[in-house]
Amino acid sequence: MSTEEPIWRQCIANRLRDRNRNETRGKEIILQNNRLIDQASQLKAENLKISVENEQLRTALSTGGGKDATGAQLAIAALEKKLLAQQEELTDLHKRKGENSQMIVDLNLSVEKQKKQIAEKDLIINEQRSANNSLRAEVEMLKSSLDQLKKLNTTLLDEHTALQLAFSSLEEKLRGVQDENRCLLERLMRYKSKDADKLNEENENFLRKRLPSIFRKRSDKLKRDLEDAVREPNSQHRNSGSPSQLGGDDGDNISLTAGGNNGAVGGIDYYNLDEMLGPLHEPNLNPCLVSSSIPTTIYMKFEAHDNESHAVRWSPVERLVATGGGDRKVKLWDVGKVAQEPRAVLGGSSAGINSVDFDSTGTYILGTSNDYGARVWTVADSRLRHTLTGHSGKVMAAKYLHEPVKVVTGSHDRTLKIWDLRSIACIETKFAGSSCNDLVTTDSLGSTIISGHYDKKLRFWDIRTEKQADDILLPAKITSIDMSKDGYYLICSIRDDTIKLLDLRKNQIIGSFSHENFKLSCDWARASFNTCGSKVACGSADGLVYIWNVMGELEATLKGHTSAVNAVSWCPNSNALASVGKGKRCIIYTES
Structure with missing residues (x-):
């Protein structure tokens, strides 16, 4: 403040000096000018005096003569010369008087103008002072x-x-409880295995004592199977009849209890055991070999939403398609009935839907939204069952972990959250460091989560441990990911308008799908594997759906949008394909 006051004071002093x-x-x-006027008055008096003297001399000259006359004439000439000079000087003084008068007028105008400017400057200074005072008050308030x-x-x-310390202690307790739960589950499985072994042993003893003929037939069949397996070079396609191949390692899937009739024990007719084991001896047919055609015919077309449609998913058990917009x-x-009206409308969200997904039984449907939440509905009665809120950004993807108990969600707030639907609470948060656009789980238990992010990285999360596996860096930011049914690929x-194929057993890129006209439409554009993992489909910004085979060859482009x-x-039970886009339209493609 002390450095500002001399500046305006000095400015005012300088202006006052200029004014003075x-x-x-x-x-x-x-x-x-006044002096000049006085001199002019004096000169006029002298001129008048000289004129009087001149008249006197002329009078004297007219009355006299001789030398006095000559002298008088000379004096008169001198006086006239002096008079002329005085007149010229008087004229000059009048001229200078006029110039000085004009200068005085100009100076008066300049003084008035300077006075107006000074008044304006004073007004501005007063305004600046008031503004300065208000700003000082505001500064004090802000301080x-x-x-x-x-x-x-x-x-x-x-x-x-x-809270962080409390959270850390609670996490330690949670990990301890989880470890204890895991140990208890392992002990329970061991006890169940022992019980199953004992039960099988008791069943064997029962068969050996009470039904020797059935036991002999069963033993003979097992011997024949073993002999056939030894004789055949390609024995891995035949079933040896061991319990591990028939029902798992714990022995719970096939349990024999005493009782029954007509040669049946525990509900299994050993006389018809060949018919039960028959399918196990048949080769496992690849569905890709059964149907390799491409859906090229528009089977159904309808307006799915009032504006842009963002997500589409087939039900795993029926010809039912879910869309979100x-x-x-x-x-x-209901695609099976070719209905133009929706079978159900699931509400509850306060913003646009980003993704939809069914559980493996088709009973529940999971949707994520821009309102920072995810929701679970039941398909049968279209009721909202759970609302999962806790993210601080829009939720882009969600999948079931341990159906139907747990759900994992990925959000733009750079986190992944795991939810327990029994308590409707977040039980774990994974900090990814980048916005998540899509995610998948590797199996029904959801032991491993794979997420695709804005920073071009694929991240692998093992929920059984706190460690994170190595990331995979891709050439551009990731818009969607999808896994083949066998979990290998x-x-x-990604946003460089390509689709990368990765082998998860090697964590390497083994293929790429692209086309000169193929352009991803947005940052959340979704690509999809077909059921057997032999074809890849993805929509483009030009309104076409591009289909490649896994060898990288473009097989078809589907029109309609x-x-x-x-x-x-892709439909999991047939070769049908559903697509949605910015034009509100949903199209179902089937084989021609």
């Missing part, structure tokens, strides 16, 4: 507010530290 200088200069001109915010921030930081609704469409659609295609989904 200007006014003083005009005063000197006025004084000089006090800043101090309060600092104190509040310190308090919140202390609370956050305390910007109108905040999830709609279920993964496709990733008039705008960009956002998501596609």
